[in-house]
Amino acid sequence: MKDKVRQTGKVIFAERTRIIFAVFLALFYSAAYTVIGPVTAAQDISLSRSRFVPFAVCFIMCLAVNAFVFFGVPKMYLRMENWRISRCINRYLEKVGDRRLFLFVWIFTFVSWIPAYLILYPGVLSYDMISQVSSALGEISNNHHPILHTWLIRFFMKTGDSLFSGYESGIGLLSLLQMVTLSYALTRLVFLLKKKKIPILIVIFTALLSALWFMNACLSVTMIKDTLHAAFLVLFACHFTEIVTNPSEYSRQKRNLFILPVISFLMCAFRNNGIHIYIFCFAALFLLRITQIKKAKAYIALIAAILLPVVLYKIYTGPVFEALGIAPGQVREALSVPIQQLQRVAVGRADELTGEQTERMGYYIDNLEWMEPFPGRMYDPFFADPAKSCFYSDHYNDDPAAFWKFYLQTGVQFSKEYVAAFLSNTLGYWYPGYYEYSYVMYENYPPEMFAEPLERKSIWNSQILKGYYESVCSSDFWRKTPVLRLFFVPGFTLWFLLYGLALSWRKRGFFREVLPLFLPLIAQYGIMILSPMSSFRYSWPFYLLLPLALIGICPKNRVGG
Numbered sequence: 001m002k003d004k005v006r007q008t009g010k011v012i013f014a015e016r017t018r019i020i021f022a023v024f025l026a027l028f029y030s031a032a033y034t035v036i037g038p039v040t041a042a043q044d045i046s047l048s049r050s051r052f053v054p055f056a057v058c059f060i061m062c063l064a065v066n067a068f069v070f071f072g073v074p075k076m077y078l079r080m081e082n083w084r085i086s087r088c089i090n091r092y093l094e095k096v097g098d099r100r101l102f103l104f105v106w107i108f109t110f111v112s113w114i115p116a117y118l119i120l121y122p123g124v125l126s127y128d129m130i131s132q133v134s135s136a137l138g139e140i141s142n143n144h145h146p147i148l149h150t151w152l153i154r155f156f157m158k159t160g161d162s163l164f165s166g167y168e169s170g171i172g173l174l175s176l177l178q179m180v181t182l183s184y185a186l187t188r189l190v191f192l193l194k195k196k197k198i199p200i201l202i203v204i205f206t207a208l209l210s211a212l213w214f215m216n217a218c219l220s221v222t223m224i225k226d227t228l229h230a231a232f233l234v235l236f237a238c239h240f241t242e243i244v245t246n247p248s249e250y251s252r253q254k255r256n257l258f259i260l261p262v263i264s265f266l267m268c269a270f271r272n273n274g275i276h277i278y279i280f281c282f283a284a285l286f287l288l289r290i291t292q293i294k295k296a297k298a299y300i301a302l303i304a305a306i307l308l309p310v311v312l313y314k315i316y317t318g319p320v321f322e323a324l325g326i327a328p329g330q331v332r333e334a335l336s337v338p339i340q341q342l343q344r345v346a347v348g349r350a351d352e353l354t355g356e357q358t359e360r361m362g363y364y365i366d367n368l369e370w371m372e373p374f375p376g377r378m379y380d381p382f383f384a385d386p387a388k389s390c391f392y393s394d395h396y397n398d399d400p401a402a403f404w405k406f407y408l409q410t411g412v413q414f415s416k417e418y419v420a421a422f423l424s425n426t427l428g429y430w431y432p433g434y435y436e437y438s439y440v441m442y443e444n445y446p447p448e449m450f451a452e453p454l455e456r457k458s459i460w461n462s463q464i465l466k467g468y469y470e471s472v473c474s475s476d477f478w479r480k481t482p483v484l485r486l487f488f489v490p491g492f493t494l495w496f497l498l499y500g501l502a503l504s505w506r507k508r509g510f511f512r513e514v515l516p517l518f519l520p521l522i523a524q525y526g527i528m529i530l531s532p533m534s535s536f537r538y539s540w541p542f543y544l545l546l547p548l549a550l551i552g553i554c555p556k557n558r559v560g561g
Contacts, residue, residue: 021502022066029495030058037431037491040423043381069499077554080199089200102191109183109211116217117179118460119469122172124222125445125454132223133157134451142327143317148269149225168457175221178228182220185234186210189547192238196245196551206547213487214472218440219540229271230541235263237520237545240281244516245551247299257305264309265316272329275313277523282306285516330393336384336532337422338407339365343387344421345414347379352414360406366390381424382436384532428534429525432491437535440473490539493528497521500549507552517552521545 034054039045080086093101132145136154140147152174160170190207194200210216219227239260242250250256268274317328332339346353346361353361365387380386396403411418428434447453458466472478478488486492497518504514524542531538 017506018070021505022063022070025495025498025502026059026062026066028498029062030055032431033433034058036423037427037433040420040427040431041434043424045420070503074503077199080201083201086200089204093200098191098194102187105190105207106183106187109186109207110179112211113179113183113217113220115460115465116214116469117175117221119458119462119465120218120221121175121457121459122168122170123175124218124224125171125450125456126222126224127445128225129153129223129454130445130449133454137451140324140326142329143272143321144329144333146225146229146270146272147321147326148266149228152228153223167452167454171223171454174223178231179220181228182216182231182234183211185231185238186216186544188238189234189544192241193547193550196241196554198550198554202550210544214469215440215487215536215540215543218469218473219537222440224537225271226537226540229267229274230544232263232267232270233274233277233520233524233541234544236260236267236278237548239263240285240520241517241548241551243302244285244513244519247302251299251302257301260305261308261312265312268309268313269316272333273527275310277520277527278309280523280526281519284519284522288512288516291512331396332388332391332393334530335391335396336388337425337530339387339391340381340384340425341418341421342407342410343379343390344381344424345410345417349414349417357410364392364395364403364406366392381421382427382533384425388532425532426529426534428490429528429539430491430494432485432489432495434491434534435476435479435485435489435536437533438479438489440536487543488536490528490534490536493525493539493542496542496546496549497525500553504549504552514552518549521549 035047035051038051039047081090096104128145132150132153135141135145135150136157140150140154153171156170156174156177157167158170160173161167163169187207187210190203190210193203193206219230239250239256242256264278268278321328342361343365346358346365350358428437447455479485500521501515501518504510504518507514521542524545528534528538528542
């Protein structure tokens, strides 16, 4: 009798928790979408009564959606595996076998991207390629663009030139390597979902979306560091998820202890903030699992494999860089938010600064010259690069503590400006109505802009397909259309994360067993909001990792072990 009463109490508590989440998220989203977002976008903090009606309508609509999400979706999720079509598909896949099925999905994904490769050949020559080509064909002297990626460009360009008498051929080979690596990573993710007992229809939908979502096709052949970093980030997240869900089984497979350091190091080496994602995930996992520290002796080999990428990365960016005469990237690349906040204060509240504060501002930020209307140097609340270009990294490096002391003291005095600067710079990552930088890399810079003339030489000269890729990558149609815009606007990333956490909250041992599954997503989102602008390019890895949230959400899936 007591067990029945206890069970009834748990059900009532779960129902009330869902109602609270449904109401809270509806209020939070409605406020962001109809009030805070538009106000920030307009840079006008005044509030008018005219915003009340849109807020009320949005709240009612969102509450209805939330009722379905929190009460209808879990029931449908549980019943999905019992559908006749699900049972038939599972029986058929058992006959096929995982190895053949993995190869099929991998090939299917790769082949789905071939039209993009043929049209965009040798690859999408992004803005970063202009400087990277100069370094690849000349002297590689700094790590502003990851050195490993620049070395890779150098190798393939020179290989293409020697074998096929053209740098474009080498870039075309690099595009193929990116396609193979990314398609493998996404296939690995799909099979992780299958292994973790996610309903087979959702697994199939994930596989189809990974292959047919044109964003993946275009970015797989884009010459930019994000592509290979994203591929290895997905592979790392798959291994991290297996460590979280069953560390003993993961440790018993010795090949994992070799693969984990390799893919983790490559994830860090192909993008400078990869090491922060890696350290955050395992540091947070350690804190969340600290009560199990007594079992650490059983995982000595795994702990060594986890620490090895950090050691290798420190050697790589330390003694190796020093021996090759490579300077690390400037610290200002990691300070977009603080620089924006200081600039906003100096631009908007200059008359309230003391002489000492003005002098200190000028010490760090180009003598306040950005206050003058000089093209490219004006303060842009939504884009930090103009501000960063005026920041003296050397002055920061001389005494980082002095900078942070000045930054914090200024923040206490001008807290509203700091909040406004942060909301403005991160606007596209929480407000779904803002998508100015929400484009896919599809540039065709003039050949003369490169150290050696590089041109796009389409293998398949289909004007229809070419027009298609140009339109889908730059058109606002996808971003303005309801439902479709979920996949194209970075502002939805925060809401995906919040809803995923809310849906998984009811599971037992949330903080110790479930929350760790979301750490790669949380880390990636953290990297995004510290970036210089709200670009889809920065949010793309988040979208790739998003299916991992299903493992935490799935009511039938057991985590921990």
